[in-house]
Amino acid sequence: MRKKLYFLCLLLSIFLPLIGGGCSTRKKELIVSAAASLKDSFEEIGKAFERENKGTKVLFNFAGSGFLRVQIEGGAVVDVFASAGEKDIDLLEKKGLIKRGTRRDFAENEIVLISPARSKLDLHSFSQLSQPVVKYIAIADPKLAPVGQYSKEFLEKQNLWKDVEKKIIPAGDVKGVLDYVARGEVDVGIVYRTDALIFSKAVKILAVPPRGSYTPPRYPIAVMKNCREPALAEEFILFVSSPTGQGILKKYGFRTVALGNG
Amino acid sequence: MDSSILFSLRLSFQVAFLATLLATPLGILIAYLLAMKNFRGKGALDAFFTLPLVLPPVVVGYYLIVLFGKNGIIGKFLYEATGWSIMFTWYAAVLASFFVAFPLMVKTTKAAIEAVDKNLVDASYTLGHTEWDTALKVILPLAKRGIIAGSILTFARALGEFGATLMFAGNIPGKTNTVPLAIFTYMTSGQYTKAHIMAVLFTLISAISLYMANKYGGSAIR
Numbered sequence: 001m002r003k004k005l006y007f008l009c010l011l012l013s014i015f016l017p018l019i020g021g022g023c024s025t026r027k028k029e030l031i032v033s034a035a036a037s038l039k040d041s042f043e044e045i046g047k048a049f050e051r052e053n054k055g056t057k058v059l060f061n062f063a064g065s066g067f068l069r070v071q072i073e074g075g076a077v078v079d080v081f082a083s084a085g086e087k088d089i090d091l092l093e094k095k096g097l098i099k100r101g102t103r104r105d106f107a108e109n110e111i112v113l114i115s116p117a118r119s120k121l122d123l124h125s126f127s128q129l130s131q132p133v134v135k136y137i138a139i140a141d142p143k144l145a146p147v148g149q150y151s152k153e154f155l156e157k158q159n160l161w162k163d164v165e166k167k168i169i170p171a172g173d174v175k176g177v178l179d180y181v182a183r184g185e186v187d188v189g190i191v192y193r194t195d196a197l198i199f200s201k202a203v204k205i206l207a208v209p210p211r212g213s214y215t216p217p218r219y220p221i222a223v224m225k226n227c228r229e230p231a232l233a234e235e236f237i238l239f240v241s242s243p244t245g246q247g248i249l250k251k252y253g254f255r256t257v258a259l260g261n262g
Numbered sequence: 263m264d265s266s267i268l269f270s271l272r273l274s275f276q277v278a279f280l281a282t283l284l285a286t287p288l289g290i291l292i293a294y295l296l297a298m299k300n301f302r303g304k305g306a307l308d309a310f311f312t313l314p315l316v317l318p319p320v321v322v323g324y325y326l327i328v329l330f331g332k333n334g335i336i337g338k339f340l341y342e343a344t345g346w347s348i349m350f351t352w353y354a355a356v357l358a359s360f361f362v363a364f365p366l367m368v369k370t371t372k373a374a375i376e377a378v379d380k381n382l383v384d385a386s387y388t389l390g391h392t393e394w395d396t397a398l399k400v401i402l403p404l405a406k407r408g409i410i411a412g413s414i415l416t417f418a419r420a421l422g423e424f425g426a427t428l429m430f431a432g433n434i435p436g437k438t439n440t441v442p443l444a445i446f447t448y449m450t451s452g453q454y455t456k457a458h459i460m461a462v463l464f465t466l467i468s469a470i471s472l473y474m475a476n477k478y479g480g481s482a483i484r
Contacts, residue, residue: 067450136350141433143451169350169432184333185349 030232031077033061033068035084035219036173037109037147037192041252042082048248049239056232064145064173072097072224079233082221082240084109084192085146089220096225102233103222106240108255109192110216111150113207116184123188123206126155130163138180138189141170146217147177151190154214178203192217194253218257267460269436270444277352277440278420281359282367285416289367290409294397296368297375315365319425322361326430330357354431355438359420366415370479374408375401411479418471422464 034042039062046058061068061078069088072078073095081098083089092098113126121133129137140148148170155161171177174191181189182202189203196205221240223233239245246256295301296308314322330337332347341347348354378401386396402409424442431438433447441464448457 064450066452070450070452073452141447143447169434172428172433183327183331185327185331185347 028056028229028232030056030058030079030229030236031061032058032080032082032236033063033072033076033078034082035065035068036062036145036175037084037195038062038082038219039175040198041194041249041254044248044252045240045245048244049236052239053232053235058236064140066144066146067173077226077228078224079227079229080221080223080236082106082219083146084219085149085217086220087146087149089222093222099223099225099227099230102237103220104237104241105218105220105257106237106245107219107249108216108257109194109219109253110211110255111147111154111190111209111214112193112196112205113188113190114178114181114196114203115188115206116181117202117204118184119187119204121187125207126158126160126209129155129160129167129188134164134187135167136169136186136188137164137167138169138171138177138186140174140177140191141172144170145173147174147190147192150214150217154190154209157214197253216255219254264456266435267444267456270439270441270460271463273352273355273438274421274440274442277355277359277423278417280356281363281420282413282417284356284360285364285367285420286409286413289364289371289412289416290402293368293371293375294401297372298397298401311368312365314362315369319358319362319423319427320429323358323426323429326354326358326361326426330354330430349430350432350434350438352431352438355423355427355440358426358430359423362423362426363416363419366419367412370412370415371405371409374405374412377408378404407479411475414471414475414478418468418475421471422468 032042032046039060042060042062046060049058050056061071063071065083065085065088068078068081068083069092072081072092081089081092089098089103093103113123113129115121115123123129123134128134139151140146142148142152152161155164169180169186171180174195177189177191178195178199180186181191182199188206191203193205193208196203221237223230223237227233240249250256292307292311296304296311327334327349329335330340331349332338332341337347337349348357382400382404383396386400387393391399422442423440424446427438427440428443428446433439433443435447439447441460445457445460445464448454448460
């Protein structure tokens with residue numbers, strides 16, 4: 001008897017998920033790979049998009065843009081890619097993995113220097129990073145995430161990189177930097193302004209680079225070549241650029257960008 | 263070969279060696295207690311030391327941060343007393359590898375000690391040897407193969423540690439990027455050739471370790 005029951009459970013555990021899957025195929029599904037810094041704003045945009053387009057489901061895949069690009073190059077099924085910075089989407093475009101004419105910029109961000117909210121360090125400019133009181137500086141790994149490249153580029157332009165290189169703790173993406181700072185494991189970190197705002201209880205902004213001192217991060221979005229729902233995907237991109245989408249992005253601290261192809 | 267690859271290789275061996283050096287004596291002690299003694303909570307202790315084998319390394323990494331981070335339960339006192347925190351140092355990689363690999367040392371050694379002929383142990387006691395002497399001169403020498411096999415397996419597992427190390431020691435080039443972390447970075451940044459070289463090299467090293475564990479461990483781990 002127990003054996004039979006066990007067997008039944010085993011069968012159920014194998015087939016139940018399939019039955020569920022069978023029902024949901026009527027829903028249109030969109031897989032959106034988006035930069036880690038877009039997590040909160042895009043989740044809200046996704047919900048708003050689902051509300052306006054009944055019967056659709058937007059699934060997100062958030063990570064560092066470089067990592068997302070490698071996934072797509074490796075053949076991951078992705079319908080829309082929203083990247084932080086032009087580099088990764090440029091590389092995909094060169095490889096012909098992007099659907100022509102769908103790419104456009106939709107937002108702009110900036111980098112800021114943050115510390116744990118309770119930090120006693122008296123810092124208010126990037127140049128103080130070379131002081132010995134600053135032991136660890138978390139940035140996103142320049143090899144893995146654009147925010148890391150912006151951080152490095154800025155520090156290099158300020159002639160600070162050489163002095164601080166030894167203090168750098170690279171994290172996988174911008175959320176990793178936030179986590180290190182929020183936990184107080186590092187003294188300071190460099191993240192996007194939008195991330196610092198979301199975590200405003202745990203971290204505080206110490207300094208913001210002056211405009212023009214580095215290339216500000218732009219966010220392009222595009223439909224992928226092997227997209228399964230091209231019409232829906234293009235609609236999603238339009239939605240991100242629509243007043244509703246831009247309003248949500250603004251709420252999270254992004255600078256919005258005039259419509260147009262990137 | 264690239265100097266960064268060489269660094270990662272050297273660091274990996276250094277970390278795995280130190281983790282094994284820590285795990286071996288401690289593992290023998292715990293294994294001896296679990297195999298030879300009867301006490302309350304023995305089952306729980308056994309389960310506790312096996313846990314890292316089945317827990318996702320990320321969870322082990324999480325506990326390590328909560329315990330030994332700068333603001334962790336233990337780490338806080340260490341930081342306040344010395345101004346030093348283990349996180350983001352290569353010692354953190356040692357600690358992470360140690361915790362993840364430790365169950366292999368305990369399990370293998372325990373099995374080897376349990377396999378020692380009880381008649382020989384009894385004979386040793388009858389001849390008037392103390393427990394200490396019996397353990398050192400009878401039980402452990404007879405369980406030698408299992409202990410060696412356990413150390414080699416521990417070494418191999420420590421060498422391959424990824425998840426807990428990534429969280430607790432960070433992925434810092436030239437400081438804490440062991441081979442698995444370097445492979446991860448090469449892979450995610452699209453440097454496939456380097457990732458490929460390291461992956462093949464690593465597979466070879468692990469295969470040799472397992473072969474040696476089988477050869478010297480004999481029946482203890484089969």
